[in-house]
Amino acid sequence: MSSEERKLIDEKFLRMNFNERIQHFLLFSSFIVLILTGFGLKFPESFWVKWIVFIIGENAFEARGIVHRIASVVMIVASLYHLYYVIFTPSGRQLIRDFFPVKQDVADFRDSMLYLVGKSEEKPLMGRFSYVEKMEYWAVVWGTVIMGGTGTVLWFENTFLKYVGTMGMDVATAIHYYEAILASLAILVWHFYFIFLNPDSFPMNKAWYKGYLTREEMEHEHPLELKRLEGTDETEVTEEIAEEITEAPVDKPLDVTEEQLDKKENEEETKGKKE
Amino acid sequence: MNTHGKHIIFIFSTVMLISALLIIADSYSRISGGSTDVCLSCHEDKDLTMEKNGKKISLFVDPQSHKNSVHSAAECEDCHENYNPDEVPHTKTPQQVKCANCHEGSKPLETNVHAKVSCYDCHTKHDVRSAKEFAKDQTKNCLSCHKNQNISHYSESVHAKNKIGCEGCHGSGHKVKSITKKEVSALCGKCHGEHEKDFKNSIHMATLKRGDVNAPTCTDCHGSHKIIRGKISVESQACLKCHLDEKKFPGEEKGSASFVTHYRTSIHASIDSQGLLEAAGCVDCHGDHMIENRDNPKASTNRARMIETCGKCHKDVVESFKKSKHGQELEKKNVAAPTCTDCHGEHDITSTLISNDFTKLNLTDKCLSCHKDGKIPHKNFKGEEELITGYQNSVHYLALKDGKFEAPTCYQCHGAHEMESADNPASKISKNNIAKTCGQSNCHTSQLNQYTGSIHEVGVSKGNQDAPACNNCHGNHGIVTKNIDNKSQKSKDIVKLCSNCHTSVELVERNDLPTNMGESYLESFHGLATRGGSKEAANCESCHSYHNVRPSTDSLSTINRKNLPETCGKCHPGATEVLFTKKIHLNNPEEDSPGVFWITRFYMFMIFGLIGFMIFHNILDLRRKLQLRKQNAGMKK
Missing domain, CATH: 1.20.5 (Single alpha-helices involved in coiled-coils or other helix-helix interfaces)
Structure with a gap:
């Protein structure tokens, strides 16, 4: 994907293309369903489970199992497609390349922590994917593999019992359960913070359905990527550029108020629609 | 000379x-002698008659009987004064014979019953005998005048047979008197002293003393002259004669005629009508002479003495009743304790086989008439009343209602007369015996066979009060096939049921039961699914079976290693090859399943470490960003 394409119009910077948004949609929708139907099994007496059971009726338990399996299939199919996407499509290849952890991420993490605890006044500048997002991505990959694997064992319990025995089943159950908790908490604490609570994105980072970030958001979260996109060359952001940008006063006060921003956004939206 | x-x-x-x-x-x-002979020369003719006021009067005198009489020495004119033998008629003014002319010193009549009776009416005219000899035939003499139906039946009476003549009651000779109602009992009592003593204490006597004309005395029941031994006649003619009279005994209450009428439809009466003398008549229950009001403690129909009264005939039944809880309470003078009549009825007593009241369905009502509404305080359980009334919702009762008459009602489990409280080891429903009771032939025999030998049964037979018998799982009266169609709820119920004991710390410790059974199940997939409302997930009985619960070391146990493939195979086809690598209920994960243990540890570290870090990181991030915003806002100003 060329930088031309990514820089759609002046103030919009493509964050997720349509294909990726569909993947993300499939991922998070199946994820939510899996969480509800999964914890619905584990905590059958909790109030929200009771509500759901009340609404669905006497076959809620059976429905829960079926829906959980459907969602898991959706997630696994989406994951497999994602695998295909990152291997065989140019934008996918670029994506996985950008997601790969590099040494710079360790440095960014260190600087970021120093900045956050107040030891440093400089906020490290992030590229297309910061260490936050990389952690997130690989956590999802890890989680999907673990959950998919153990889930399959539990799904076809009569087959797998023969190979792993009751102990194996218990191990699979334990992993599936704890991994679920870990994944849910990670999404809740890590992902949701950056998407919703984060003052720069608040109330929500709309990239997941609009596909683009505003200049302001880019400036805040991905200044290097912004710089790269706005740069003339199509090459990746070099360290020099990164340094250059790092030196620049990024966190200068904003000239626009919130209201103005909203107005601007609305205008952009209408423009987008017209187009 | x-x-x-x-x-x-x-x-x-x-x-x-x-x-x-x-x-x-x-x-x-x-x-002198000559005059009698002269008289007899005519009067010995049997056909000698005269006419007086149109009536033919025999003038025959048997010379032989006169000769034999005490008056043989007397001439005719000694009695028949002023008779001229040469004239016919002998006198124009016939005068009554005055015995007193000669018998001046004899005792006069002491009573006036016979005031209008002449001496010769009794002593006869010409064959007068000595008093001693006369007395021998007094009864015959009396009957020669007293010919009415009632008195003439005297000859059939027991008195006649035993040669008690009229004088026995009415007095002899000149003391003959009529007997008033008030005198009767005392008079009879001269001979029948025992009976009179009893009668004196009876309600009949008491009523009599009050002056109630309806009150009976001896003769009212036994008859006055036709006194016959035997109760049949007494009952049919005596008791019911008064006691069925609605004028004498009005109303509907106990003691009323309508109340007594029920006797006629009773089993006692119907047997009686078939001619069986063993059947109970009035006196058999009420006593004969000493009939008393039932409130009187001496009365045979008093509640306290009822079993004694019925026991005269129903010996075996009363013996077992005495040992029963009902019988014991009765003996303790517990007013709430039932006696025979409370269940069987009084006059309306009917065969339990044919009575509507004793059909299995109605019998419940009979028992509940006391065991309901808190009438009987229960010491054993709170809410036992609900347990009992719960019978009406039980499968047993519903089956009865559906016409399955083999289904049990109260007595089949509790026994009828031998009803005992469960505390009593001899009781049919004591912990030791209840399985036998439920498993009695035609009932739950196969279940009993399964239960026999199970660890629960072994416990019970060893006297362990914690071990469950049938009722501990199935309930007592309200045995219901609860939620039989709602499989998920049924599953939950079973888990809850077993948990009652197997998750009780006290009980588990006391009996050295495996710990953590309930919790480990509830956290297993089976448990979670059951909790979540699964219809097919395994509950306790799916693996352990229900009646035949045995420890895994028992080769007959469904959870014996050998049998596990079959047990698990019910739900998990192909479970024959399943590797049972560990205990099913994990008591100690570190030992029983190290894999799970270490995975848990790892994830605990990850969750607390990683998520903790994320929270820490994000709080700092939020703080920094908000700080920045504040700064920017300040600079803008």
Whole structure:
């Protein structure tokens, strides 16, 4: 994907293309369903489970199992497609390349922590994917593999019992359960913070359905990527550029108020629609 | 003169004197004896009659009987005064014979019953005998006048057979009297002292003393003259004669005629009508002479004495009743304790086989009439009443209602007369016996077979009060096939049921039961699914079976290693090859399943470490960004 394409119009910077948004949609929708139907099994007496059971009726338990399996299939199919996407499509290849952890991420993490605890006044500048997002991505990959694997064992319990025995089943159950908790908490604490609570994105980072970030958001979260996109060359952001940008006063006060921003956004939206 | 002449003179004169004397004597005799003979010369004719006021009167006098009578010496005119034998009729003014003319010193009549009766009415006219001899035939004499139906039946009476004559009651000779109602009992009591003593204490006597004319005395039941031994006649003619009279006993209450009428439809009466003398009549229950009000503690129909009364005939039944809880409480004078009549009825007593009240369905009502509404305080359980009334929702009762008459009602489990509280080891429903009771033939025999030998049964038979018998799982009265169609709820119920004991810390410790059973199940997939409402997930009984619960070391146990493939295979086809690598209930994960243990540790570290870090990181991030915003806002100003 060329930088031309990514820089759609002046103030919009493509964050997720349509294909990726569909993947993300499939991922998070199946994820939510899996969480509800999964914890619905584990905590059958909790109030929200009771509500759901009340609404669905006497076959809620059976429905829960079926829906959980459907969602898991959706997630696994989406994951497999994602695998295909990152291997065989140019934008996918670029994506996985950008997601790969590099040494710079360790440095960014260190600087970021120093900045956050107040030891440093400089906020490290992030590229297309910061260490936050990389952690997130690989956590999802890890989680999907673990959950998919153990889930399959539990799904076809009569087959797998023969190979792993009751102990194996218990191990699979334990992993599936704890991994679920870990994944849910990670999404809740890590992902949701950056998407919703984060003052720069608040109330929500709309990239997941609009596909683009505003200049302001880019400036805040991905200044290097912004710089790269706005740069003339199509090459990746070099360290020099990164340094250059790092030196620049990024966190200068904003000239626009919130209201103005909203107005601007609305205008952009209408423009987008017209187009 | 010579001596010869003197002798002749003497002999002659002597002969003359004797002749003279004989003549005198003869003439004297001709005057007296002669008159009777004269009379009899006519009156010995049997056909001699006269007419008086148009009536033919026999004038026959049997000369022989007169000769034999005490009056044989008397001449006719000694009694029949002023009779001239030469005239016919002998007198124009016939006068009554006045015995008193001669019998001046004899006892007068002491009573006026026979005031209008002449002496000769009793003593007869011409064949009058001595008093001693006369007394022998007094009864016959009496009956010759007293010919009415009632008195004439005397000859059939037990008194007649035992030669107790009229004088026995009415007095003899001149003391004959009529007997008033008030005197009767005392009079009879002279001979029947025991009975009279009883009668004196009876309600009949008490009523009599109050002056109630309806109150009976001896004769009212036994009859006055036709007194016959045997109760049938007494009952049919005596008791019911009064007690069925609605005028004498009005109303509907106990003691009323309508109440007594029920006797006629009772089993006792119907057997009676078939001629069986063993059947109970009035006196068999109420007593004969000492009939008392039932409130009187001495009365045979008093509640306290009822079992004794019925026990006269129903010996075996009463013996077992005495040992029962009901019987014991009755003995303790517990007013709430039932006696025979409380269940079987009083006059309306009917065979339990045919009575509507004793059909299995109605019997419940009978038992519940006391065991309901808190009438009987229960010491054993709170809410036992609900347990009992719960019978009406039980499968047993519903089956009965559906016409399955083999289904049990109260007595089949509790026993009828031998009803006992569960505390009593001899009781049919004591912990030791309840399985036998439920498993009695035609009932739950196969279940009993399964239960026998199970660890629960072994515990019970060893006297362990914690071990469950049938009722501990199935309930007592309200045995229901609860949620039988709602499999998920049924599953939950079973888990809850087993948990009652197997998750009780106290009980588990006391009996050295495996710990953590409930919790480990509830956290397993089976448990979670059951909790979540699965219809097919395994509950306790799916693996452990229900009646035949045995420890895994028992080769007959469904959870014996050998049998596990079959047990698990019910749900997990192909489970024959399943590797049972560990305990199913994990008591100690570190030992029983190290894999799970270490995974748990790892994830705990990850969750607390990683998520903790994320929270920490994000809080700092938020703080920094908000700080920045504040700064920017300040600079803008």
